[in-house]
Amino acid sequence: MNLTRDEARTRADLLTVHSYDITLDLTRGERVFRSTTVVSFDARQGASTFIDAVTDTVHRIELNGVTLDPAEVADGARIQLPVLAASNVLVVEADMLYMNTGEGLHRFVDPVDGEVYLYTQFEVPDSRRVFTVFEQPDLKATFRFSVTAPSYWDVISNTATPEPVTAVSDADSGAASTWSFEPTPVMSSYVTALIAGPYQSVRSELTSSDGRTIPLGVFARKSLMQYLDAENIFALTRQGFAFYEEQFGTPYPFAKYDQLFVPEFNAGAMENAGAVTFVETYVFRSRVPDATVERRAITILHELAHMWFGDLVTMRWWNDLWLNESFAEFMSTLAAAKATEFEQAWTTFAILEKGWAYRQDQLPSTHPIVATINDLEDVQVNFDGITYAKGASVLKQLVAWVGEEEFMRGVRQYFAKHSWKNTELVDLLSELEAASGRDLKAWSSLWLETAGVNTLRPEFTTDGDGTITSFAILQSAIEAFPTIRPHRLAVGFYDHDDDGALVRVHRLELDVDGERTEVPDLVGHRQPALVLLNDDDLAYAKIRLDPASLRTSVRHVRDFRDSLPRTLVLASAWDAARDGETPARDYVELVLQNVGAESDSSVVLVLLRQLASTLAFYVTPEDRDAMGAAAADSLLDLAVAAEAGSDAQLQFTRAFSTHARTAPQLDTVAALLSGERVLEGLTVDQDLRWELLTSLVVGGRAGEQEIDAELARDSTATGELAAAAARAAVPTPEAKEAAWAALVDSADLPNAAQRSMIGGFTRVHDRSLLEPFVARYFASIQDVWTTRTHEIAQQIIVGLYPSLLTTQDTLDRTDAFLAALGEDSPSLRRLVLESRDGVVRALNAQAVDR
Template sequence: MPGENLTRVEAQERSSLVSTKSYEIELDLTTGDEVFRSTSTVTFSATAGASTFIDAITRTVHSVTLNGVELDAAAVADGTRIQLEGLAEQNVLTVVADHEYTNTGEGLHRFVDPVDGEVYLYSQFEVPDSRRVFAVFEQPDLKATFQFTVRAPGHWVVVSNSPSPEPVADGESKVFTFAPTPRISSYITAIVAGPYQSVHSELTSADGRTIPLGVYARASLFPYMDADYVFEKTRQGFTYFEEKFGVAYPFEKYDQLFVPEFNAGAMENAGAVTFTETYVFRSKVTDAIKERRVVTILHELAHMWFGDLVTMKWWNDLWLNESFAEWASTIATAEATEWTEAWTTFQAMEKSWAYRQDQLPSTHPVVATINDLEDVQVNFDGITYAKGGSVLKQLVAWVGQEAFFAGVSAYFRKHAWGNTELRDLLVELEAASGRELTEWSQKWLETAGVNTLRPEIETDADGVITSFAVMQSAPEDYPTIRPHRMAIGFYALQDESLERVHRLELDVDGERTEVPELVGQVKPDLVLLNDDDLAYAKIRLDDDSLAVAIEHLAGISSPLARAIVWGAVWDATRDAEAAPRDYVRLVLGNIATETESTTIRTTLTQLATVARMYVAPEHRDAVIAEVADGLWMLAQGAEAGSDAQFQFVKFFAAMASTPEHGRTLAGLRDGSIALDGLEIDTDLSWELLEGLALVGAATGAEIDAALEADNTSNGAQAAARARAAIDTAEAKRATFEHLVGDDTVPNAIVRMTTMGYLHVNDPARLEQLVEPYFAALHELWENRSYKIAEYLVLGLYPAPLASASLAEATRAWLDANPGIPALRRMVSENLAGVERALAAQERDRA
């Protein structure tokens, strides 16, 4: 991995010398199981006499021809770069090479379906992996047209950025010759090939063009593909974005391809978006997952404008892509689809992610310092996505939604097919809104850290407010005090319901902001800062409001207000200001009446963290059992067939810890115990089996039998996770040694195995593996691809120990290993989680 890095300085130097025009790329996908042949013809201009390099991660370079002269491939190519000397003003370069298929989700990923033995390929090029498929100047500001010609087996289909052509038969193969793309960056080009099945439709764009639509999935999964629903959400998104952006969809067609073993949720390849197969529902899923799929569909569609049509110049402005798509997809989901509570989901999930990331030692400004490709790899994080999206929501409140969309529209029109920096966007927003944004940008986008807002309220003997102020604080390491556009909500108890009776929207700035508009009003039962969740800030409730909120949380009629209260109490627990066991009681006592699926899912995930890591170790076993007992009771009392019932059962399986829990899981799985409306389908059965493995009530043989009954890629992943959850020290060591010692394990199996490995009730099982973990880090980083290394560095860290000895060992490794910033960042984030858990444990003892 180190030899594949590219620095920003190198990219800047190269773009000062080179201007790319076109690529003609021929791929032969019929050359075997390990490699494919790639012929790249690159036309570009350059400073006469200059020298530079082109990127190409190859197994074998057969020939390099520059301006008609064949170069010595062995001398100019090192497997990662090809050196180019003595360039002319106009240049044509042809590289013929063998590139390797991967099973890591990077480059051209090759997957064999265990159901039918068919081979499926897809590309994943962001950040720096188109060079794994063809020779390319791999940086976003060197845009060009891309023309692909692909030879594939005769029964395959091939999809790329341009419309799929009618293939030409050539023996047992077919040749697909695609038209050139518009000028785009290399990381959003795409090749998807294999016997994918598809369904097609179309829509009429705002400029009158007919846009063909396609939905693709592999054959064994295609019966579960609800393409009509995907098309419906796509049409809603097209209508919304074309109207709001004032610019028609910029590409010729729009295909959405659901592909196996995908590392992310989706990828915005121009006109050929790839999605994780998690979004093809072969079993029941939560409403939270259904809604997340809609947000993801619209997120990738928004990228067709923000990222694909207009692209950042360098990866420090990655947020311009991801934050905008995150905000735009949420507002489109809320305003154009049936998922009208999307902002509640955003608060519950995205903001909790952002606040967590922004309090790590690795936090960074939204506009990050990106020195090289390793920096950008680790910056696909909660700052880039969730904080950036939150800050954009705040910016929209600051300038006004109408002005914001007007500025964005002008930005798209001015910079279409080009590359931009942050200032280019701010110029258009300033012109549209009349607000000066340089200072705003400095405080919000160019500094790190999250502020905390607290109300300070004084009343007279009759409860009339005599003074009201919003107090703002910042962490010591990131002391920026920011301007916030926010609302304050007053809520009053009406029978058992808490209803908003007054709302004030205002600008908050400085450490203390007086709010004279609220003086003279009677203090309500609940005062809620950041009502409607406009601002990006942690909030605290005054003591009276907190007591009312905890007692009547279920009575808050607004789902968004409830989510804000849930979040405030969670933040206080994470910050060791509130006792972890109080959080357990709050959740178990109030979650039954929560209506929003993502709020339930997020809250129960946090509950599991509290029980396993934040509660003092001497109380841990009892609290874990209490949580599992409570979840089973909630499942029994939930509405038959409801999302809540489903989630309570899933989390009960995840938290099971006693023989009695094991008997209940076994009964659910074999049908001797039943809940009205709950079907134990294939995927839920696997979750129950993992719970049985966790409590020592399932063996490897039982997992093997379940896999034989579900011999699919989903089954293989679930089996790997369940096997890794077997609750013995021997099983944990075997899992560790397998992942560290075998570099052929595919990405999806690695990821799921680490999830099972860390699924423990007794963290002492992992004590033996602390030293081997740190001993393996350098080798993993040096010899695995970035994504696999990330999975292992994070997924094998024995975080459930949450002990002072683990923290000490982690600090010792950091002290002894000052190099490799990206690796140190991951390890330091691991340490931060343990330190936070230790502080929470002390609070739990208080």
């Protein structure tokens, strides 16, 4: 199942793949479907290789008219191809398995109406679960799909859906039809797609920059269509199309653009060419924070950017995965800020994306942006904060360094030269060098090929009347990753205006390099109330404040007129608390005193998450319960004080229910759920009902009877997931044992149900409920890793690690497991090491908080 980079290189040297003709029969029952693949390819005459096919049963293999014995050449994952001709035709007919893991061809049954919905998810190595394929990104080809399915279904792929032809009709199985799609353009197998079932859709169209009419579609399950705000999605799509076509100088490369919201999806979305799939929670059946609406917009723009960067031009091998993801992450934020209503998208980027990058870059598993990817296991754990968020942050830094117009000029030439091909990092850098006149080899070496994050601090002196007499920027790195990098950044001076607001009174943009950079241009200025390094968030670095600026930030962070500098100051405070430089309780106080005045929904969302993490991990254990209860009281006060019907009111109410633990607090949760207490403007809709009920379950105030009653009220897929989480959260040894058995001892749970149950299992007030499972965790995870699919195994290994038990015993057990594991499974080792680091960080922060 694991393909190495060396194997892929060898195979690419041997082969040129022309086309796949794929016939799928989806009418053969609930377990398997029939897949027949005809592959046309050239090869070095006389050579031998293999093709990928994850099969249940192989019925026929025919190579150049010669039948091969499946028992001799097929092992369920690969088919050996001996003695190839210069031109070859391979035919493979097999039964393949439907999946419930969100990989391959995922099968879901809607509990509302019993209808079956299918969709594919192929990145990284799972197109081989649906058809026979040379599964690597640099062996591009055309793909023609022919699909037989129930006649009343809709069938969607990368090319326009054709008129179906009725294939069979009988009383037992009902009518079935066949959809024969036109061949795709040349593409990698991982961005092909098939979505099938009684999906419903809303249609529209737009005109591309080259005058073509591009059909648009937005799809969802029948039971969700009433919640689908298709016009908002179309509006964002049109804005993104216009922005990208202008910036890239290349018309949209495909014939249509469908966006499909599918059930039990593992990620936010997937950039299948012309048929993007999205997680179904982006169809909002209840009110969500404005931050979630913005996140959906960024995701829509991210996937649209992939149509050019990833689908039209594709990395040669997975070590350049960052080229796909970082570029799409940067461009989606740029498009949101410049072309949509989300003008403050860079504020969200600063606190959400960069926060993710900084966390990932301080783990023991951190790696260069251009990572070493030896095999498929390596890449599957590399969809991380380095590949996405750090890479996008560094691209933002590069744009500041070379200039935005020069950057885009290089990108336009890159697309003109490499459309429909595979590339490596050097191909992009050479075009950016030509466009900007900058030599990027040293920049690439320092930024893309080394790991770790630098820290920047101001150092200055003043005379008796507060005039700055010297100013320098100090840069440091940790011993393990000692690289000192060049930065293009801005220094902002902030003072109070006549209304008391903190406003920028001076800005200087400069290049910073080395451990100490003198800034003579700031000498002679009066010391402001606050000095902010990396103003406008151009650089990728951790920022510390001087003592006077830190005092100002604690007292006046809410007084910033603009959201971005306020967010940068808060991010610095959070980072210092995580690093154990400042007491965690100080950060709790900072959030609770200032979050009520925050106007940016995404910042509120992240601050509340960070508050929860601080209370769960970083405050001292002996104070944890009391501080958590006090925080819940403060959050309830904030909810009551918030404007009726506001986003803040909703977020504070949800956060209060999460932290509620005392009898009076749980009484309030129960009253909100029953309607005995009403917050003006707050609608307790179905999803909020589940949150309130789960809070009562965790607090021991509700149980199976109440969960069953709520599920009867909400007998939907979302309701089933919420009920699964609530049952796993029941605070009894028996409930935890039942959840553990379903998660670890059995392998039957679908991906979404497993994810929900893990969330419920680990949601406890009394952490001793989790202690009996620590030894069982370490005894089980190696078997989980080897017997489950990657997505399922990673959920269990990360989700069930005893992170809440921040003790030396947890570290000792982890170290014993890692010592026994050795180096045999580096990807499993990485996941456990990352979790271990969280406990080490928590213990360090707790020591400072005492």
